[in-house]
Amino acid sequence: MVQKAKILLVDDRPENLLALEAILSALDQTLVRASSGEEALKALLTDDFAVILLDVQMPGMDGFETAAHIKRRERTRDIPIIFLTAINHGPHHTFRGYAAGAVDYISKPFDPWVLRAKVSVFVELYMKNCKLREQAALLRLQLEGDGHAGGEHEKEPAGLLAELSARLAAVEEQAEALSKQLDDESADAAAVATAAHLERKLTGLRRALDALEPGTGGGAGVLPAQG
16 A cells, blocks of 8 residues: 655645645545644654645744745755745745745745645655665664575575565656656756756666676675655
8 A cells, every 4th residue: 555645734724724624635645734933843853754834924923934944954855845825925925935945936826836836846756855865774773684694595685685676666757758758847946956956866776786786796784864
């Protein structure tokens, strides 16, 4: 069963949260509500999110302050934030949003299709990164097990490496298709940069796997750190 990504919706007005849920329900992901900045930060303590849709104008802790707290936490600093605002205060206000760490800044009323398309890009990137982490974890387990197994299981590592290579090839194919899609759609610079970072990590993992293949002179080497 494919794990769904979580999307955090932060707005102090229930009707706005309901509208966001209606727009994003077609993505078939898990939508989590937060009616304040404090509630959003609490949700981020325990759950991982693909993207955060954050209202700027909220009583108490506003969107800018909430974003600042999110970016200060190591666990959450890399989660993409899309700011939503009902009032266009001009370039200075928009710049403040980007300075706070937002990947996008959208004024209400917004085009539902555009918002859904932007969110879907970050959901796809999140899912690709999750798959990559799974592949890396499997490979690390194999390397650790290979160090203790001895010669009686010589055929098993080769079989697992072949399986890992096949799985990685599938992820590489999806990442390539996603990069082409981003190029075709002239997507946000942040999304393109994230996709490029994913491709670099995939390349490093592929090199590590190739080095472990029999006949390449690699042997049980060390997997590059995943940055």
